[in-house]
Amino acid sequence: MEPVAESPQLQLTEQGQLRHFLTVEGLSKTLLTEILDTADSFISMEQQSVKKVPLLRGKTVVNLFFEASTRTRTTFELAAKRLSADVINLNISTSATSKGETLLDTLKNLEAMSSDMFVVRHANSGAAHFIAEQVTPNIAIINAGDGRHAHPTQAMLDMLTIRRHKGDFENLSVAIVGDILHSRVARSQIHALKILGVPDIRIITPNTLRPFDIESMGVTVYNRMIEGLSGADVVITLRLQNERMKSALLPSQHEFYSLYGLSADKLKYAKPDAIVMHPGPINRGVEIDSDVADGGHSVILNQVSYGIAVRMAVMSMAMSGQTTQAQGNNDTETST
Amino acid sequence: MSLWIRGGRLIDPANNIDTITDLFVNDGKVAAIGPCNDESAPSIDAQGLIVCPGLVDLSVSLPEPGKHQKGSISSETRAAAAGGITSICCLPDTSPVIDSASVATLVQDLARQGGFCNVWPIGALTQGLTGSQLSEMGTLKEAGCIGMSNLRAPFENTRVLLRCLEYASSYDVTVFFNPVEHSLADDGCVHEGPYATRLGLKGVPESAETVALTRDLLLIEQTGVRAHFGQLSCARSVDLIAAAQAKGLPVTADVCIHHLLGTEADIQNFNSLNHIQPPLRTEKDRQALRNGVQEGIISAICSHHQPHETAAKMAPFAATEPGISALDTLLPQALKLVANNLLTLSQLIERLTTGPARAANLKTGSLGVGDIADICIFDANEGWQVSANTLHSRGHNTPLMGCDLTGRVKHTLLAGRPVHPPRY
Numbered sequence: 126m127e128p129v130a131e132s133p134q135l136q137l138t139e140q141g142q143l144r145h146f147l148t149v150e151g152l153s154k155t156l157l158t159e160i161l162d163t164a165d166s167f168i169s170m171e172q173q174s175v176k177k178v179p180l181l182r183g184k185t186v187v188n189l190f191f192e193a194s195t196r197t198r199t200t201f202e203l204a205a206k207r208l209s210a211d212v213i214n215l216n217i218s219t220s221a222t223s224k225g226e227t228l229l230d231t232l233k234n235l236e237a238m239s240s241d242m243f244v245v246r247h248a249n250s251g252a253a254h255f256i257a258e259q260v261t262p263n264i265a266i267i268n269a270g271d272g273r274h275a276h277p278t279q280a281m282l283d284m285l286t287i288r289r290h291k292g293d294f295e296n297l298s299v300a301i302v303g304d305i306l307h308s309r310v311a312r313s314q315i316h317a318l319k320i321l322g323v324p325d326i327r328i329i330t331p332n333t334l335r336p337f338d339i340e341s342m343g344v345t346v347y348n349r350m351i352e353g354l355s356g357a358d359v360v361i362t363l364r365l366q367n368e369r370m371k372s373a374l375l376p377s378q379h380e381f382y383s384l385y386g387l388s389a390d391k392l393k394y395a396k397p398d399a400i401v402m403h404p405g406p407i408n409r410g411v412e413i414d415s416d417v418a419d420g421g422h423s424v425i426l427n428q429v430s431y432g433i434a435v436r437m438a439v440m441s442m443a444m445s446g447q448t449t450q451a452q453g454n455n456d457t458e459t460s461t
Numbered sequence: 462m463s464l465w466i467r468g469g470r471l472i473d474p475a476n477n478i479d480t481i482t483d484l485f486v487n488d489g490k491v492a493a494i495g496p497c498n499d500e501s502a503p504s505i506d507a508q509g510l511i512v513c514p515g516l517v518d519l520s521v522s523l524p525e526p527g528k529h530q531k532g533s534i535s536s537e538t539r540a541a542a543a544g545g546i547t548s549i550c551c552l553p554d555t556s557p558v559i560d561s562a563s564v565a566t567l568v569q570d571l572a573r574q575g576g577f578c579n580v581w582p583i584g585a586l587t588q589g590l591t592g593s594q595l596s597e598m599g600t601l602k603e604a605g606c607i608g609m610s611n612l613r614a615p616f617e618n619t620r621v622l623l624r625c626l627e628y629a630s631s632y633d634v635t636v637f638f639n640p641v642e643h644s645l646a647d648d649g650c651v652h653e654g655p656y657a658t659r660l661g662l663k664g665v666p667e668s669a670e671t672v673a674l675t676r677d678l679l680l681i682e683q684t685g686v687r688a689h690f691g692q693l694s695c696a697r698s699v700d701l702i703a704a705a706q707a708k709g710l711p712v713t714a715d716v717c718i719h720h721l722l723g724t725e726a727d728i729q730n731f732n733s734l735n736h737i738q739p740p741l742r743t744e745k746d747r748q749a750l751r752n753g754v755q756e757g758i759i760s761a762i763c764s765h766h767q768p769h770e771t772a773a774k775m776a777p778f779a780a781t782e783p784g785i786s787a788l789d790t791l792l793p794q795a796l797k798l799v800a801n802n803l804l805t806l807s808q809l810i811e812r813l814t815t816g817p818a819r820a821a822n823l824k825t826g827s828l829g830v831g832d833i834a835d836i837c838i839f840d841a842n843e844g845w846q847v848s849a850n851t852l853h854s855r856g857h858n859t860p861l862m863g864c865d866l867t868g869r870v871k872h873t874l875l876a877g878r879p880v881h882p883p884r885y
Contacts, residue, residue, distance in 0.1 A: 130659035131730050150659065229775050249777035250661035251731035259775070271777070274661030309661055336658040337666075 128341060135257055137446075139453070144446035145257045145266040146439045148275040149316040157284065157320055163438035164285050167207075168431065180441045181210035184241040188214045190269070191228075191247040196405055196429070197269050197279070201244045204436035210242075228252070229259060236261050242444060243267070250274035250309075263451050265443040267436075273309050279404050280313030282435040284321060286428050287359055290400050294318070298325040300353050300395070301344075303363035303385060303412050306334045306374075310404045311363060312342075319343045329353035329385065333374045350384065350391050357395040360422075361402045362387050365412045378411055388414040392422060400424045462877060463487040465497045469507025469838060473514060474811035475827030484512060486834040489876035494830060505872055507838050513810045514826050515547025515835035515873060516792065517817040519637075519715050520691050520763040522784065523580070524855070525571055526564065527556025530770045532855030534568065535575040537768060540788040540854035542577040542881040545837030545870040546764075548818070548825050549578055549788075553585040554612055560585035560596045562604035569605050577880045579835070581607045581823065583637055586625050592616040595625055598634050607821050608689065610637035613738060623680055630686040635822065638690045640673035640698075641739070650779045652725040652740040660731060662778060665740050667695045674698055678705045681712060689820050690714040692765055694739035696749030703758045713820040714758065716750050717765035718794045719785060723747070727860070733774050733781040734860040737765070751803050754812055761817035762809075764791040768856020786856030789847075793866035796841060800867070806841070834877040843869040 133151035138144050143156065170176065186205040188198055198214065205212045217231065228247075235243065242265040245253045250272030257266040270276040284294075291297060299318055305311045305328050318326050319342070326344045328335070335346060347353030354360060365381060375381050387401065401413075401422045409415045418425060466484045471494065473479075478494075485493040497504070518541065524531035541549055551568060553559035559568065565582045572580035584606035588594045592615050601609065609629060616622045629636050646669040651657045653664025674690065678701060681688045690702060693716050705712045719737055724744050727735040735741060753759040767784025774781045787794075795813060798804045804812070818826030825835050845851055847861045873881035 128655040128659065128726065129729070130656050135730070228777070228780075229772075247777065249779055251779075252777040254731050255777045272661050272779075273663075312659070312661060337653045337664055338655045338658055341655045342659065 131254075135254065138450045140449065142446035142449060143439070143442045144450055146277055146443055147253045147257055147266065147268045149277045149280055149313050149320065152320065154320050154322065157281070157317060160281055160435065160438050160442065161285050161288055163442060164281070164431065164434040167434040167437045171434070177207050177209055179209045181205065181208035181444055184210045184444060185239065186210045186212050186242045186244060186440070187235055187240045188212065188244045189235070189246070190214070190216050191252070192270070194246055194269070197246065200429070200432045201269060201436050204433050204440060207433070208437055208441055232256055232260060236264065240264060242440065244269050246270045248272055263447050265447045267439060267443060270309055273307055273312070275313045276309040277313050278432070278436050278439055279310050280317045281439065282428055282432040283314055283361065283402060283404070284317050285431045285435055286402060286424055287400070289427070289431070290424060291358060294321040294323045297323045297358045298327065298356055299323050299359040299361065300327040300329055300357040301361045301363065302329045302350070302353070302387060304334045304365050304369060305330050305339065305363070306336050307366065307369070308363050314361065315342050315344055327353050327357070331375070331385070334369070351394050354391060354394040357399055359400055359402065360387060360392065360395055362412045364404065364406065365408060382411055386410070386412055386414060387417050389416050389420070392417055402428055405429070463492070463502060464877065465499070465502050465504035466507050466512055466836070466838065467497055467504050469510045469512035471512045471828070472807050472810050473828040474807050475514070475815040476829045479807050484828070486836070486874065486877040489834055489878070491828050491830050491832050491834050505838065510838050510840050510871055511806070512836065512838050514814040514828050515837045515875070516545050516813045517548045517821070517823060517826050518546050518764050518766070518788070518791065519550045519689070519761055519817045519821060520717065521549040521551050521766045521788065522554055522768070523551045523568065524768060525555065526567060531773075532768045534571040534580070535577070536853070536855040537766070537788065538572055538575045538577040538580065540852070542873045542875070543853040543870060544788045544790070545792050545839055545873050546788060547578055547835035547837070547873060547875050548581060548823055550581045550583050550607060550821055552583055552612060553590065553610060558585045558590050559583070559606070560588050560590070560601070562597070562600050565601055565604040565606050576875070578875065579825070581605070581821065583607065584609045586611040586629070586636065587616070587621065590614040592621060595628050598629055599632050602632060602634055607823065608635035608637050610639070613639045613641050615643040619676065623684070626680055626684040626686045630684050633687070635687045635689055638677050638688060639692060640670050640677055640690065642669050642673040645669035645672060650736060650740070650783070651728050652742045654725045654743060656725045656728055660728065660778070662728070667697060667742065670695055670739060671697045671701065674701050678710065678712070681705075682708075682710055685711070687711040691763070692717045692720070692739060693750065693753075693759065694720050694742050695746045699749045699753035699758055702753070706758060713760050714753075715761035715763045715817065715820065716754060716759050717763050718787065718791055719765065720747065720750055721754065721762065722794060722797060728778070731778045732860065733776070733778050734785065734858060736778060736781050736783050737785055738783040751798070755804060755808070760812065761820050762795055762812045763817065764788050766854070768854050769858045771857070774858050784858065785860065786852070786854045786858045788854055789852045790859065790861055790866060792839060792870060793868035796868040834874055836874040837870060838872040839868060839870045841868050843867070845869050
């Protein structure tokens with residue numbers, strides 16, 4: 126039996142609509158497809174001169190970032206603004222909130238300001254989950270990255286990128302390369318690829334950066350690039366943090382690049398029409414060569430622009446789920 | 462003060478007794494076993510109930526001194542009495558730690574004032590539990606400490622550990638080990654397994670326990686010190702202990718009830734109430750621990766009671782404090798092992814009384830004539846619900862909150878004196 130780490134109830138309404146977005150695990154193919162379809166519709170809207178829709182008008186979105194981020198926070202902010210929401214950005218240093226009580230206190234203070242949605246990034250796995258459990262009903266929580274656990278909007282924008290370039294998921298070989306151990310992006314991607322029906326998910330990594338029993342998530346593990354990349358349709362490289370060289374996980378940047386860096390030479394083993402992705406920010410010459418990052422196979426910049434559409438989709442869906450849930454509760458109250 | 466306990470099923474594994482009989486308590490001791498010969502004497506009607514030695518718990522964290530937000534010695538010993546436990550060995554993880562005679566004495570004085578339960582302190586093996594300098598073990602022993610432990614705190618180096626064991630062996634001090642190799646545990650908070658991988662939580666590999674355990678056993682053999690290993694969590698640890706015992710080393714071991722009933726799957730949905738150290742491990746580990754208890758390699762089951770205030774668990778998983786409040790629920794939880802046919806009732810009681818008493822060298826855990834009348838009388842079939850109202854511990858941090866349990870303590874006697882239910 127496959128281990129199930131999270132039950133989906135917390136993030137879904139009784140009718141199965143999204144009301145928080147905490148993790149991809151446990152969600153249905155239908156729901157993930159709905160996110161992608163909704164995002165697609167926002168992408169076509171971007172071609173228009175007026176880029177705003179009133180879906181979140183009058184709502185207050187708080188970007189609650191306990192961990193530094195530029196790109197993710199900016200795209201969330203832009204997404205919220207295009208949905209006509211009011212946006213507050215809070216960057217809270219982790220040192221001030223190393224105690225859980227303070228996180229809860231912060232949360233209660235923000236609730237008191239009648240916010241409607243928290244976009245949360247936190248260094249602890251499970252932080253968004255914890256906030257969703259503790260928060261007042263009717264506030265939607267969107268996970269913008271928690272520890273090593275999940276980064277579901279990144280995974281969904283990656284899925285959108287794959288779908289827009291490859292059409293569907295049914296016959297794909299997808300290889301994820303690099304530091305899987307510390308990567309919340311990889312975990313969410315694996316869940317999403319599996320749910321959307323990708324038959325061949327590979328990870329390519331040295332055993333020091335391979336999470337225990339990752340095979341149970343439905344992936345095949347390769348230690349060598351040439352074998353792992355052979356015949357791949359999609360190659361996803363992950364950012365390698367510099368501190369990994371210091372904790373006896375890797376010998377050197379040089380060796381990592383020579384063994385796992387995505388160069389044009391190695392990319393030749395993938396399919397001729399393979400696409401290359403990276404969640405950013407890129408370490409050129411470490412996990413990916415500049416020629417590849419800027420080359421014809423790369424869709425890295427598309428990922429960034431799709432990120433806004435996916436975040437718009439998730440935010441509008443979760444807000445709509447919260448509204449339906451609240452109405453349902455009101456109906457029950459009045460009828461009894 | 463004298464008292465008859467009438468008509469109960471007396472189970473006293475130390476004396477190989479399992480029979481329905483009366484028992485006479487006089488002057489704090491068991492004075493007679495057999496039919497009551499004085500109808501007018503005060504008595505407890507124990508018909509349909511089990512009468513056994515009061516339980517002995519080898520691992521309890523007390524919140525005093527220094528952790529008043531988590532409860533008091535009075536509240537927690539009261540919880541012990543309600544759970545049928547008459548002796549607890551308390552850990553040196555107080556603030557300040559039990560590394561001086563004054564703290565050891567204070568803990569015992571506070572326990573005596575409460576009067577609910579015997580409290581036997583385990584002293585710190587190193588000063589301040591910092592792992593660098595020997596504690597005053599001779600003085601601590603004089604002050605009532607029944608053994609010394611460094612808990613899960615690291616030693617500065619293996620030489621310090623060796624010196625601790627050499628010194629302890631000079632004064633016949635039992636050393637309590639909680640084996641953990643910190644460089645391998647590496648601040649992990651859950652078992653390194655598929656659940657840790659999915660939840661993105663840092664894992665503690667099994668080797669963090671077994672590497673330290675192997676080292677400890679080699680040093681025990683070298684020094685001849687008497688050793689007890691607490692809260693084993695993995696299958697291979699049971700094998701290592703069995704091999705050491707077969708070799709004749711003076712080594713005993715316990716397991717906490719959580720590891721006999723739970724597995725890593727219990728951390729699903731980031732349930733921090735199941736955040737404990739050592740972490741809950743695999744089904745295979747649970748099975749091996751159960752076998753170890755059956756075979757007697759593991760001679761004691763403990764509660765590993767760690768009461769916490771609500772806020773201690775109100776944070777993302779890794780930031781919560783590990784531990785479960787478990788004194789109130791130890792017996793009904795342990796009875797699940799009997800219900801699942803893993804142990805006989807007599808075996809279970811042995812592992813909760815004589816087994817731990819022998820490991821800690823305590824003069825309790827048996828009900829022969831002349832023994833101290835520490836007695837637990839319980840209904841093995843009565844159900845009750847765990848709730849804020851039914852728990853006596855100040856710590857409400859239990860994953861069992863709201864659950865129905867079977868098995869309820871009806872009376873607890875401490876040296877013949879009723880301590881539960883309370884006489885107001």
